[in-house]
Amino acid sequence: MALLFMDGFEHYVTADLAEKYDYVSSQTVSNTRARTGSYAASGGVHGKAVAASGATAIIGYGVYATAGGHYCTVGLGGFASATYAQVSMRVETDGSVTVRNGISSSATILGQTSPAAFRFSTWNYVEIKIVLHDSTGTVTVKVNGAALLTLTGKDTIGTPASATWSAVEWSNGATAWVDDIYVCDGSGGLNNDFLGECRVVTLLPQTDAVAAGSNAQFTPSASTDHGALVDEAAPNDDTDYLSSSTLNHVDSWEYPALGYTGTIKGVQMNLSAKKTNAGTRAIAAVTRPVSTNRVHATDHYLGTSYAFWRAIWELNPEDSGAWDVADVDGAEFGVKVTV
Numbered sequence: 355m356a357l358l359f360m361d362g363f364e365h366y367v368t369a370d371l372a373e374k375y376d377y378v379s380s381q382t383v384s385n386t387r388a389r390t391g392s393y394a395a396s397g398g399v400h401g402k403a404v405a406a407s408g409a410t411a412i413i414g415y416g417v418y419a420t421a422g423g424h425y426c427t428v429g430l431g432g433f434a435s436a437t438y439a440q441v442s443m444r445v446e447t448d449g450s451v452t453v454r455n456g457i458s459s460s461a462t463i464l465g466q467t468s469p470a471a472f473r474f475s476t477w478n479y480v481e482i483k484i485v486l487h488d489s490t491g492t493v494t495v496k497v498n499g500a501a502l503l504t505l506t507g508k509d510t511i512g513t514p515a516s517a518t519w520s521a522v523e524w525s526n527g528a529t530a531w532v533d534d535i536y537v538c539d540g541s542g543g544l545n546n547d548f549l550g551e552c553r554v555v556t557l558l559p560q561t562d563a564v565a566a567g568s569n570a571q572f573t574p575s576a577s578t579d580h581g582a583l584v585d586e587a588a589p590n591d592d593t594d595y596l597s598s599s600t601l602n603h604v605d606s607w608e609y610p611a612l613g614y615t616g617t618i619k620g621v622q623m624n625l626s627a628k629k630t631n632a633g634t635r636a637i638a639a640v641t642r643p644v645s646t647n648r649v650h651a652t653d654h655y656l657g658t659s660y661a662f663w664r665a666i667w668e669l670n671p672e673d674s675g676a677w678d679v680a681d682v683d684g685a686e687f688g689v690k691v692t693v
Contacts, residue, residue, distance in 0.1 A: 356412075356545040357620045357668050358404040359522075359537040362554030363393040365624055366662070367588040373626065374662045377401035377433030377523065389416035389477045389533035390553040396531040401433035401523035409486040409517045410540025414549055415524070416533040418477045422447035424530040427457050427523045428484055430514045436461070440512040440519055441484050443495055445472050445530075451502055453493050456512040464493060465505040472497060479534075479551040486510050486517040499551065536619070544668050549619055559585045559607035559687075567686050568642060572596035572605040581607045589626040591660055597630070598691050606642050606688030618677040620668040623687050627663060629656040636693035639665035642686040643672035653692045 361374070363383050371378045380398030388394045394416075411428045425444040432438030439457035441464070446452055448469040454461040472478060481496040491510025495503040511517060524532050534554045540546045561582040562570075570580050575595045577583075583594045584607060596605055623639035636653040648671035654663035670677045 356538045356540065356542045357536065357666055358406060358539060359402055359535070359664070360554050360620070360622050360666075361535045362391055362556050363388075363395055363533060364391045364554075364556035365558070365587065370588060370662075371400065373660055375400045376403045376431075376521070379434065381526075384531065387418060387531055389418070391533075391556065394418070394531040394533035395524070396526055397528055399434055399523060399525045401521055402537070403431055403521045404537055404539075406519050406539045407541040408539055409519075410546070411484045411486075411519050411522070412482070412538040412540070412546075412548060413522055413536070414479065414481040414552060415535040416477050416479050417445075417530055418475070419445055419472070419526075419530040420475050421529040422449070423525075423527045425457070425525050426480070426482060427525075428482075428519050429457070429512065429521050429523065430516060430519060431521045433521065433523050434525075437513050438521075440486060440514065441493060441510050443480070443482050449474060451495055451497070453495065453503060453505060455509055461512070462509075464508045464510070465503045467502045471502050477533075481548050481550075483548060484510060484519075485540075486519060488517070496548065545619055552619065553614075555612060555614060557609045557612065558587060560610060561585060565608035567606040567608050567688060568645075569604040569606040569640075569647065569686075569688060571600070571603040572598040572689075580605055589660065591626075599631075599635075601691055601693075604640055604647055604688060604690045606640055606647070606686040608686055611683045612679050615679060618679070618682065620666050621677055621682060623650070623665045623667075625654070625663045625665075625689055626660055627654070627656055627689070628658055628660045630658070634693055635691070637663070638690050638692045639663075640688045640690045641667060641671065642688070643670055643681055643684065646672070647690070648672060649690050649692070655693070
């Protein structure tokens with residue numbers, strides 16, 4: 355699988371950032387401005403660990419910056435640390451875009467555009483493709499579809515002596531916002547190159563009163579409306595919820611129509627969940643495109659604190675074909691107790 359992560363910042367609030375990301379420092383979910391939807395991430399730093407395969411990293415996201423200082427870094431975890439950074443892309447104060455071997459301002463510059471290549475105070479869509487190698491590495495940076503930098507024959511391995519990566523970090527300071535993120539690696543036959551300008555659309559479950567799902571085996575904390583207990587725009591944790599301790603129980607919910615046309619690169623299910631007792635407990639995401647429950651291959655082993663767990667289907671598991679709008683509009687999504 356090449357599509358590793360996406361985020362549009364529409365299904366949680368600032369207090370939930372640490373449940374979504376692996377490193378957060380002074381970051382907020384803000385409705386001051388958004389590229390699509392109503393929210394974006396602003397201020398501070400946030401980083402995400404991903405199960406990347408190979409030496410290729412591909413990242414796309416919208417960024418609105420009022421001044422220089424924003425950067426995106428690919429590395430081996432160890433967030434906000436030069437020790438673990440491989441390659442970084444930075445917007446400079448003059449509007450030029452710089453690629454460095456490492457994260458610090460003193461790191462070796464691999465390439466830099468002319469001034470004013472990046473336009474301030476407007477949304478730009480930035481895409482970066484990095485191939486890690488100590489002598490034949492490459493970096494391509496696109497802004498709004500145009501290639502601003504195409505670097506070849508570079509040492510793209512930073513402080514860690516490894517041609518691998520496992521984390522992405524965005525730093526916005528007080529002057530930038532990011533939205534509509536995707537992260538891919540170079541593996542597989544799908545989503546292993548630039549995806550182009552994307553938007554991440556968030557859908558929330560509908561109440562049973564509007565359209566009930568086909569599976570209702572979990573126990574509601576209140577009332578009998580399963581969809582109503584998981585339809586919040588941001589999780590309300592123990593205020594209301596669905597629960598089950600029974601192996602193979604499934605709950606699935608109907609969703610509103612997507613409301614957009616275009617190509618769907620993948621569908622990501624975000625599950626906010628915890629366990630409430632000792633012992634091992636795991637869940638998996640479920641989709642029901644037609645009339646059969648299709649359980650995602652990844653089991654998520656829960657802790658006793660709420661966290662977001664994600665599952666991505668790049669293809670529709672009903673027919674192994676690309677998702678189209680009608681597929682998503684007709685599908686249910688939910689959860690299964692697997693361990």
